Amino acid sequence: MSLYPQLESSLKHHFGYDTFRPGQREVITAALQNQDLLVVMPTGGGKSLCFQLPALMKSGVTIVVSPLIALMQDQVDALRRNGIAATFLNSSLSGEKVRSREQAVLAGKVKLLYVAPERLMSERFLPFLDLVHHHGGISAFAIDEAHCVSEWGHDFRPEYRQLSKLRGKYPQVPTWALTATATERVRTDIIQQLQLRQPSIHIASFNRPNLYYQVRPKTQYAYTELLELLRSTDGACIVYCLTRKQVDELTLKLKHNKISVLPYHAGLSDTERSQNQTSFIRDDVRVMVATIAFGMGIDKPDVRHVIHFNLPRNLESYYQESGRAGRDREPSRCTLFFGLSDIKTIEWSISQKTDPQEQMVARQQLRQVLDYAEGTSCRRTIQLGYFGERFPGNCGNCDNCRYPKPVQDWTTEAMKFLSCVARSQERFGMGHIIDILRGAKTEKIKQHKHDQLSTYGIGKDRKVDDWRLLGRSLLHQGLLEQSTDGYGVLKLNAQSWEVMRRQRQVLIAVPTVERVSNINPQEKSAEAEMLFQRLRTLRKQLADLQGVAPFVIFTDTTLKAMSQYRPQTRESFAKISGVGTHKLTEYGDVFIKEITAFCQEHNLPSVDMPSTPSSTSNRGKTPSGTELVTLNLYQQGLSIQDIAIKRNLSGRTIVNHLASLLEKNQELNINQIVAENKQQKIWQVLDTLGDVALTPIKDYLGADYSYDEILLVRGVWRRKKGN
Known part of the structure; x- marks a missing residue:
């Protein structure tokens, strides 16, 4: 019997939901046991509820640290609409309102108090905090947007560093750190900076399956394409630009073309920015053209399309900004326009940095963005790999998976490339390796005498772009590694040597003419x-x-x-x-x-509802047409590989179909695929870790268990847990 069986009834009473999203119940249970928490849960995953529900169930008030006024106001508005006693204290309030709200807190009438870090740690506010703790007690400190505490995060804010003092002042009060994005380095920094004590760590999958990702070349017709995308999107859109000037120019053109649009950037007055933001949130205007100054504090769940009209500065920012689409988990789109002129703009910006270390990190980040933009493999594989999460590919919801490029055998070229890396003693980056292969006469080649290598000039028959495409594909396929010190030095691994010994074939997807990709809207009457x-x-x-x-x-x-x-x-x-x-x-x-x-x-009747609707499970949903084809072939006795060949699909896609069918109450016998003793072990690990990403499950189980086996058993496990 699970702890806190009343959690579901509290969830329905306060928030109207019947079931928790993956990971929420485990996090909330740990919070109710007064543990410190580190929760990394992507936008749309239900992160806020992880501290809001335990705040309602614990005695005392939960102090929520939030970086932006807009974010506080949106969350407090939403909580109050659910009848929850929440309030905020910030600079937008008059002195009289501040005093009134402080009295309500001291009287025990508030369960969640939102404050900015600057106010929380100010000399005037700390004595008030002591009063709160003395009167009704502080149940927890919830640090939202906790990545701001780390200088390695994409939005470092020095004032967040002061929060470490809370541990010294209130040693018995648990601290809950929550963020939507954090690499392993940032997670470690958060734990250290906030002095979390043996925190319960929950890292949800960064995958947002409802988002469709696409990259488009930024040609002379880019504005026309942008206009078409905005007109074809039914709902709110955000268009990101690099500079204020671009925002103003694009807004003017869109207004001329009858698009309901407003601008947002730091050059506008505080009043105008606030008014424009409010108009967008309240659906008075449909499109917001903005610099990246817009969005962090926007709690708008129904943005249907996020378009980057310029290249983002790093992958973490892109994930965060594009992730503002579809927070309600409805199908939404993320489009990136990729143009060479943007690279020059960013490179110039990097050259203005005075700190060599900052320059090095920024160049590494730009390389990662280029890998993503020019990549021909699954967009999710590249994006999630940045956060240390393995994704098998074939997501079915990005341009590269929907419209795959023709695959060609480049094993011979790969052998040349890897051999060149080896002969130059694994000390150089991709650009220099390509120069050697193409027989370039650079000073660097002369300096290191690389014009005397046997691989010098053996790749003259291929263009620079061809070699760059191959190099990036080798990295994405794990056949080559790259240092993370900012220099991008190429390193060989065991798989590299298998290629050079002709023990492994190298297939790469070759780019074709850009297709217009559309999301298939959900069928509805x-x-x-x-x-x-x-x-x-x-x-x-x-x-x-x-x-x-x-x-x-x-x-x-x-x-x-x-x-x-x-x-x-x-x-x-x-x-x-x-x-x-x-x-x-x-x-x-x-x-x-x-x-x-x-x-x-x-003349329409009501429709019978399922008795326990679930927002997180496939249970009760009807299998798709393509899943039913796979089901029929599987029931005929065909193996996964046979079905894949017959349907011209990958084996992983067939496994995904079967896992989805299992979740949707389709009875399938998987004993021929997964041994029963393995099923039992995977089931035990799922019961221990919960419905988490595949990678931590695989790491827990070890090399004897495959991702396919885990996927299939998890399908059965999810169905049983949902019943």
Whole structure:
């Protein structure tokens, strides 16, 4: 029997959800046991709930450290709409309002208090904190956006460093550090800087399966393509640019083309930035063109498209910025326009740095971005690899997987490349290796006498871009390694030598002409779409009356569930995911009235709902057409490899189909694929670690267990746990 069996009922009562997302229950259980926490959970994974729910269940007040005013206000608004006692203290409030809210905190009327790190550690505020601790007690310090504490993070803020003093002042109060993105180096730094004591560490998968990633060449027609993307996107969009000037110019052009758009950058006044942000959050304007100054504090879950019109400075920033799309887990898009002129702009910016170490790190980060933009393998494999997470590829939701480039055998070229790395004693980067292969007459080659190597000039028949494509493909396939010291020195590994001994074939995807890629929209009836639009209109009217963002009332996901099931009684309306006790009381009648009127106009009944709808599981969902084809062939006795050959798909794709079918209550016997003793061991590890990413499970089990075996057993495990 699990600890805290009342967690699900508390979740439904306060937030309206029936089940936890992967990892949430484990984190919340650790929080209720007063452990320190380090939670790395990607945007849209439900990170905020990991500290909000335990705050409601513990005595005292939880102090939430948040870096931006907008972020505090959005979260507090959302909590209050759920009937939760939350407030914030920041510079936007008058002295009278600050005193009033402080009195409410001291009187025990507040469960979550949001403050900025500067205020929290100020000489005036610390005595107040002592009073709070003396009167009702501080239940925990929740440090949101905890990556800001690390100088290795993408958004380092020196004021976060002061938070380490909290441990000395309140040694018995647990500290919960939460962030959406953190490499291993940043995670280590967070633990050290905040002085976390044996923290319970939860690292969720960084994979956002609802996001479609694509890279487009930035040609002379880029603006026309951008216009087409914005017009074809049904919902809010963010367009990121490198400079303020580009933001202003692009905004002007889009307005001329009748796009509902506003700008956002540091050159605008505080008032204008705030007004533009509010207009975007409340759906008064559909498109925001911005520098990267926009977005960190934006708690808007229904952004459908994030477009980078310029190259981002590093992969971590790109993951964070593009991740502002689809936080409600609905299908959304992330598009990057890649142009050579952006590289020159970033290189110039790097050259302006005075610290050689900073320059070196920035150049390494730029190389990683170029690897991603020019890569021909699965976008997720490259992106997730940056965070140390292995991804098998074939995600089916990026341009390289949807529209794969033709594969060619480049084993001979790979042998030449790797041999050149070996003969130059593994001391140089990719550019120099390519110069040797092409017989260049550079000073560096003369200095090191590399024009005397046997590999000098043996690659003249290939262009520089061809060799760069091969080099990056070797890195992505794990057939070559690169130092992380900023110099990008190439190193051989065991797989490299297998290639040079002709024991391993090297296949690479060759780029073709760019295709226009579109997300296949989820199939939905005309009636459901019509009702959804009516409910959105109603939601917007209520939001304007109450002065809040529409998603604070109900998210798009909740409205879509209403449109699908058409509940016409309070009992059935309460079953919709996202409808908690407070929202049922406040909004139930008005939405039921609208749904009932629509059903009467179109002679439509309510639709029976599943008894326990789940936002995190495939259970109860209908298998897709391609999964059913795989199921039929598997039931005929064909092996995974036979099915893959017959369907011209990879073996991993077939395994993914089978795992998904198992989750969707399709009875499959996997004993022929995974030995029963292995199934039992994998099951035990899943029970121990929970529904986490595959990599920690694989690391726990060791080399005797394959990712395919883990995927299949996890499919059965998820189905059983959901029942």
